[in-house]
Amino acid sequence: MLDKELRSMIGDVKDGRMDRRAFIKRMAAVGLTAPLANQILALGGVAMAEGASTYKPTKRGGGGALKLLWWQGPTLLNPHFATGTKDQDGARLFYEPLACWDPDGNMKLVLAAEIPSIQNGGLAADGKSVTWKLKPGVKWHDGTPFTADDVVFNWEYAKDPATSALTIATLRDITVEKVDELTVRILFNKPTPFWADAFVGAPNTIIPKHLFKDYMGSKSREAPTNLSPVGTGPYKFVEFKPGDLVRGVINPDYHMANRPYFDTIEMKGGGDAVSAARAVIQTGEYDFGWNIQVEDDVLLRLEKGGKGKTVYAVGGDTEFIALNFTDPNTEVDGERSSMKTKHPLFSDPAVRKALSLLIDRESVKKAIYGRAGRTTANFLNGPEKFVSKNTSWEFSVEKASKVLDEAGWKPGTDGIREKDGKKLKLVYQTSINGPRQKTQAIVKQACQKAGIDVELKSVVASVFFSSDVGNPDTYSKFYADMEMFQIPLSQPDPSQHMRRYLSNLVATKENKWQGTNFPRWVNKEYDETIQAADGEMDPVKRAALYIKANDLMYQDTVFIPVQHRLKVEAAANNLRPVVSGWANETDNLFDWYREE
């Protein structure tokens, strides 16, 4: 039914009976992301709209200096080696992708000349290839023309394991071929509904062939241009000091009209988030501060009569509590949390249900995240509107107690509930991070009222998130009953995010805990749903499948979502930054300007 309705709606858009915005709104109502809705239109035969620009200046340059403050500065400037977003942010000042994402999740053209669609022949109807037309007349900063060879080269460069590029993940399963000087075709080995991954967004910017071709494979680390990028971007490279400073100057031959606005750009690294907020909002020494993860009341205080303000961008990042489905306290063949065990307490669904009733999301929002958080019942929060409408959450100690009472968990003499000699005692771990420890305290308090004893554990982030096989405290080993963190949704599509929890991807000793399914949750229906979604070319059916996957997780209480987190940045009052929750902060830098 949904399918039929969609077809007729696409027809309406095509004939102009329905405008694009109304269509996207309708799509959001069934839980589709704006980027996905746009892609549906593309597949349905209506070209994807390019995001509208808010850029006002009518001439290039003249904007003076733009001073950015990244409290973790970039440590390298080759996008293929970027280990974190900070490196991608730095490289993005000089290098560019074919297209990027605007704040609404619409595609914006950068090095591409048009958005691939079925009419312009860019998209194959079977979803197995996409053809990009490149903008003519684009030049690298050294004057060499940018061509299809450069794009193909990036694929060859990164897919060679000896290069040890991190972008190998995106590029190894595709084939990139040159059609002509200004056209490249990307071939997928299976129908790929989300085709805008390779060469799109700040993580996938393009480096010049003529400067890197002698440094492929194991010689990659010797390339002098690793540290002094020559790109196509709005700013030309001047100076780089790892972790401290990146400096650039306006590119007078930039390929976008009237852009960029600023004459010079400076990205300063180091320090901490609070003092970065101070330097932007209170003293105005800097124009923009990145990733201001600071308690809201501190920010509100700084904003009073300050020189700047906070800026928020909505993405799909969910802070969650994951429940362990295996027993972390029993060792089987030298492995705790082994698949051969069942969690003694969580194997009773009532306990999981009760826990989800004990997470006071509203208080967490009020006391900790403030304007930077939203309460949610869903694990998958997509863009702003990607919410399964079938779920709800509430906080009620009484209801939780009732659920436990009914399941036979009765309070013992010490006030802690027990059943069959098993006490409701849980270990709750997370990484060391102010807001997380405060959330832990709120949860612990509520649990105590309901007769559950919670022991809190905090692990240094560099250990918690490490892939070190020898360490017992990593999130993937999950030697605790519950753990809290977030996995960023780094592209406007849920496929990679949701595939992590397939039953065959459980983290075990055998796969050196590299399996991505850390809650060790096994659900056949979920597996089938995700596999169906992976091969589903019909966008509406595919979206419905992901909503179903989210709901399956909700029914089983695999994750208890704590907060849907927004990106927080600080900006000078007169700066007009364009920040998208779907992209790196510097991805839309060409559209930034200052209001006079």
Add this chain to the structure above:
Amino acid sequence: MSQYVLRRLLIAVPSLLGISLVLFVVLALAPGDPFSELATNPNVPPEVALALRAKFGLDDPIYLRYLHWLNAMLHGDWGFSFVSRMNVDTLILQRLPATLYVIGSAQILALLIAIPVGVYAATKPYSLFDQIANTLAFVGFSLPTFFTGILFILIFSVTLDWLPFVYTTDIKGTGIRWVLEMIRQAIMPVAVLGLFQAASMTRFVRSAMLDVIRLDYVTTARAKGLGQAKVIVKHVMRNAMIPVVTLIALQMPAVFGGAIVTEQIFRIPGIGSLLISSILSNDTPVVMAVTFVFACLVVLFNLIADVLYGWLDPRISLR
């Protein structure tokens, strides 16, 4: 003398080897992973992170890794940073000027305050000046730099708006303007560090002077009719300086090693901030290089201090 120096240098070799071994083992056993940031990025499959670990030799046994490191170090290769993918020596040399400038100035400031104040306080013990100097010294070294640093920022940057609190390495302008800006932005960090050092050093100088000033030969010198200034400077200070020299010599490596807290607060791109960010990101080659160079400097400056004793007090003979 030269024999003594040579012997001391030879003794330094095994101790440096021991230090490097301990450092290396501790770092290798420390939990964490330079590629931890990849773990939460759903775009990067875990096998990619695993392949990177193997490529950088993180999965080799510790003794092999140590021998590799030692061999490279002997050939002048300080290692290759996991995080920046560049040579560690370039990384360190880039950070050295800021540290030398800021921490060096702070040390000089500390000496310029501590020696005159300490000496003068010792000549008039329990006078009003001595009492005030003592009180201030106590206050000075009881306040940690992270507190005074933030206090200074709140007063001089936020409230008064006189000084910048973010240290920049690329000051615009040339000539005299550049120099003035360099001085302006260094005032707060230099003051924070310098006053902290000066406080403890003043107490030290004062007590060293007091030990000497009561000795008989000083009374003799005065009895000969020498002026107060000459007695203090030529007779008392020279002898009192021996422990002070030790203290200063041991502080000298810090000029190269940076000050972690102060550099972090004022965003000074020095060795200290490099060290802390490398520790946090588990960039062991950088941590290893910085700490090892620091160890070498400590050994070297100890030797220099010992040689200086002989010059200050000819009775100490070096054999």
